Amino acid sequence: MKHLLLAAKTDISESLRSRWFMVYTLVFGGLIVALFMSGLTESRVMGFSGLSRVLVTYLQITMAILPVFVLITTVRSVAGDREAGVFEYMLSLPVSLFAWFWGKMLGRFVVVFLPVALAMFVAVGWGIAKGIEIPWTQVIYYTGFLLSLAGCFLGIGMLISTLARTSDVATGIAFIVWLGLLLFMDLILLGMLIRQGMPSETVIAVALFNPMQVFRTAAMMLFDPQLVLLGQSAYVILDNFGKTGYILWALFYPIGLGTLCAWIGYQVFKRSDLP
Amino acid sequence: MGICFSQVSKQFRRVRVLNKIDLDIDHGDRIALVGSNGAGKTTLIRCLLGEYNFQGKITVDGLEPGANRTEVLKHIGFVPQLSPPLKMPVGQLIKFAAGVCESKPERMVEICSQLGLDIKQIRHRPFNKLSGGQKQKLLISIALGRDTNLLVLDEPAANLDPEARHTFFQLLAEKQQHTAMIISSHRLDEVAALVNRVVELDQGDIVLNDHVADQINLNSVLACRLRLNRSSSAFAETIREWGFVDSEDGKVWQGEIAGPDRLRFLGVLSRYAALLKGIHLDENEEEGQADVKAHTA
Numbered sequence: 001m002k003h004l005l006l007a008a009k010t011d012i013s014e015s016l017r018s019r020w021f022m023v024y025t026l027v028f029g030g031l032i033v034a035l036f037m038s039g040l041t042e043s044r045v046m047g048f049s050g051l052s053r054v055l056v057t058y059l060q061i062t063m064a065i066l067p068v069f070v071l072i073t074t075v076r077s078v079a080g081d082r083e084a085g086v087f088e089y090m091l092s093l094p095v096s097l098f099a100w101f102w103g104k105m106l107g108r109f110v111v112v113f114l115p116v117a118l119a120m121f122v123a124v125g126w127g128i129a130k131g132i133e134i135p136w137t138q139v140i141y142y143t144g145f146l147l148s149l150a151g152c153f154l155g156i157g158m159l160i161s162t163l164a165r166t167s168d169v170a171t172g173i174a175f176i177v178w179l180g181l182l183l184f185m186d187l188i189l190l191g192m193l194i195r196q197g198m199p200s201e202t203v204i205a206v207a208l209f210n211p212m213q214v215f216r217t218a219a220m221m222l223f224d225p226q227l228v229l230l231g232q233s234a235y236v237i238l239d240n241f242g243k244t245g246y247i248l249w250a251l252f253y254p255i256g257l258g259t260l261c262a263w264i265g266y267q268v269f270k271r272s273d274l275p
Numbered sequence: 276m277g278i279c280f281s282q283v284s285k286q287f288r289r290v291r292v293l294n295k296i297d298l299d300i301d302h303g304d305r306i307a308l309v310g311s312n313g314a315g316k317t318t319l320i321r322c323l324l325g326e327y328n329f330q331g332k333i334t335v336d337g338l339e340p341g342a343n344r345t346e347v348l349k350h351i352g353f354v355p356q357l358s359p360p361l362k363m364p365v366g367q368l369i370k371f372a373a374g375v376c377e378s379k380p381e382r383m384v385e386i387c388s389q390l391g392l393d394i395k396q397i398r399h400r401p402f403n404k405l406s407g408g409q410k411q412k413l414l415i416s417i418a419l420g421r422d423t424n425l426l427v428l429d430e431p432a433a434n435l436d437p438e439a440r441h442t443f444f445q446l447l448a449e450k451q452q453h454t455a456m457i458i459s460s461h462r463l464d465e466v467a468a469l470v471n472r473v474v475e476l477d478q479g480d481i482v483l484n485d486h487v488a489d490q491i492n493l494n495s496v497l498a499c500r501l502r503l504n505r506s507s508s509a510f511a512e513t514i515r516e517w518g519f520v521d522s523e524d525g526k527v528w529q530g531e532i533a534g535p536d537r538l539r540f541l542g543v544l545s546r547y548a549a550l551l552k553g554i555h556l557d558e559n560e561e562e563g564q565a566d567v568k569a570h571t572a
Contacts, residue, residue, distance in 0.1 A: 094348035
């Protein structure tokens, strides 16, 4: 455990010094500020108002940005270290591969999750300061969804990173994965599938197994139980799944998928040539 | 520490890099692992460190490095030829290494200081921003600042100045009683004075495995006096790097060199053979060995 924490700490420090982290933090911090400045809290659209509207918008934008940020930065972690020749030395030290890999994962998780969560908490803090009613249940669920989404893409990133031999290939694969998942959402491909008369089971399966869609649907569900905003695909999902079941799925499926991917990545990592 | 390589082979796609290597390393062995580029030295070391999968078997005190990584690596200090491009600050690297090696950062810092590296000044500097010599000194300090039974050193003294090399040899001398060493190099003359056994690899095969005379005291120092037939600024620049001082308008130079550095030193002098009128080397005994004198006129 000591070695795992040391590896995590090392990865956190390394990330905090990197440029991508600065950009990443600025993007999410700036996003919240932009949402406040745009006057969203004053508007009322589709029944959302005040902080709820800010959070819904923030989550929807986060859904698009967070995965690609996490993927692109994580895939460079194992592949980049291997390529740069870091492994030859660092893994000659008596640190177990388990501690090294999972420590890296833990450190990276802290680094990718904190700015996103902090930005949301800033919004909540601002709401408290302004005397706006805080939707605490939603805030807690949203934090859970974000945590799960971050864990999911971190795991996928670690898997890609161990499979690819160079960081360029890893980055390319990560981008394709992100684009694929983005396309298979209700906004684009899923809507088309339904319009083309695909069997509802196929549509549901795609929606249920796409972590970005799961996040999006669950985030909307908390404020819009009828899922008016999501269109017909959401009705199919709700009819077959139910609200509570779907929220539980949204909390545990993405992080479960991420953990599974990371575990497969770890198996590949420890069985392959390290440097 | 007993290390046993048994029928170790390693292949990268279609290229066979190690070919059924059999090698035993005993306690007290100081091995020069030599060979040209692509001979398989680095691959052999990486197999020993459990970093590569391979065919055959390697055991370190009966344990396989792949299956017992931490247990085996706990006793192995490693200095790579190429420093890793780590961005972490020096202080953090020392803390990390000491933490995983169950050593104390102070021990590593102490060795740094003996090698002439002031950690206080570079504690917050990223490792990859250090000079080649500083990186080398730090990696040596991390390897020597912990309890090890085996040191694996890949061209360890290549980037060190003569003074730091002398200290380094002394540190190795302190360790030699209870630590086996594998010192890898392209050239035998670079490491000949440090070892008592030579293993030469060529295209994945061991082509030489022999014990050599072990008469050089790692602690020894040679007082040296050089006479030139004329002064030379190029020579002066080179010899000052060895800490020599001149008299008689640059025609006579005096200084000290570390005993194990004598071959390297003579190699440097050979570049200025036409200038040399006299060389006098006199070994100062620290541990009571015979005098060595070399005279050329």
